Amino acid sequence: MIATTSRPAPSATPADRQVLRALLSRPYPAVMGVLNITPDSFSDGGQFIAPQSALAQARRMIAEGADIIDIGAESTRPYGAQPVTADEELQRLRPVLADVVSLGVPVSIDSMKSAVVAWALDAGAAVANDVWGLQRDPDMAKLVATRHSPVIVMHNRDRVEADIDIMKDMAAFFARSLEIADKAGISRENIVLDPGIGFGKTPEQSMTALARLDELGAFGLPLLVGASRKRFISSVSPSEPQQRLGGSIAAHLIAAQGGARIIRTHDVAETVQALRVAAAIEDRR
Numbered sequence: 665m666i667a668t669t670s671r672p673a674p675s676a677t678p679a680d681r682q683v684l685r686a687l688l689s690r691p692y693p694a695v696m697g698v699l700n701i702t703p704d705s706f707s708d709g710g711q712f713i714a715p716q717s718a719l720a721q722a723r724r725m726i727a728e729g730a731d732i733i734d735i736g737a738e739s740t741r742p743y744g745a746q747p748v749t750a751d752e753e754l755q756r757l758r759p760v761l762a763d764v765v766s767l768g769v770p771v772s773i774d775s776m777k778s779a780v781v782a783w784a785l786d787a788g789a790a791v792a793n794d795v796w797g798l799q800r801d802p803d804m805a806k807l808v809a810t811r812h813s814p815v816i817v818m819h820n821r822d823r824v825e826a827d828i829d830i831m832k833d834m835a836a837f838f839a840r841s842l843e844i845a846d847k848a849g850i851s852r853e854n855i856v857l858d859p860g861i862g863f864g865k866t867p868e869q870s871m872t873a874l875a876r877l878d879e880l881g882a883f884g885l886p887l888l889v890g891a892s893r894k895r896f897i898s899s900v901s902p903s904e905p906q907q908r909l910g911g912s913i914a915a916h917l918i919a920a921q922g923g924a925r926i927i928r929t930h931d932v933a934e935t936v937q938a939l940r941v942a943a944a945i946e947d948r949r
Contacts (some may be wrong), residue, residue, distance in 0.1 A: 692943035697725035729936035736774030805848035821864025867896035877922030890928030891915035
């Protein structure tokens with residue numbers, strides 16, 4: 665069994681406390697580059713599983729303007745993902761994570777397992793990204809609180825239900841997550857909410873979440889949106905994942921208008937350009 669932490673929990677440093685504040689201080693949304701070191705992610709599975717390929721991709725995204733790199737070693741795609749053990753995740757992460765951290769841009773660890781998140785934080789990751797919003801692994805909230813780590817709390821569902829009000833479902837989910845966070849002692853200034861576009865949602869519900877994103881502002885917390893290459897785009901304009909750049913940018917610009925402060929994307933250069941140009945035009949209104 666893997667211990668939840670590999671060494672005594674470090675005290676929060678000023679740098680730890682400033683990571684999220686720095687990401688949110690830009691005049692346009694920060695851009696999170698996706699680095700999947702998996703064989704089966706829906707868009708780029710297998711492309712970056714080799715350590716040198718992963719490191720080269722991280723360098724490329726940073727050069728293109730990524731403000732943070734989100735590294736994941738288990739596919740969490742909503743349809744047909746094969747679960748892996750914490751040991752398997754760590755085997756994929758060990759040859760890669762420290763080198764990516766050394767590039768100097770903050771790194772978030774995309775995992776629903778507290779053991780993996782603990783190891784990654786020890787290795788220099790700065791942010792926890794939990795696709796189950798602190799509600800799947802009972803040790804996750806305590807770990808995040810102890811480490812004083814920023815955490816991305818994503819909405820998710822075990823199954824799709826087309827007839828539910830997805831905005832009410834998200835609101836109830838986030839209320840539960842925030843109650844868990846509060847009981848564990850996680851500071852609200854370290855929490856980011858993510859509507860989980862494509863996760864446990866029909867394409868129509870994903871679009872509703874984007875269209876009504878501003879309603880989540882009622883929680884008073886920053887929002888992250890990752891609509892990159894998601895299936896809902898194909899429901900409007902039939903396309904394969906690698907053919908969805910235009911739809912991804914359209915969704916992310918609308919998300920930015922709706923209050924998103926971090927955009928998670930596979931296509932960093934194009935997304936950075938779109939966000940900066942949109943912000944420059946808005947400044948002239």
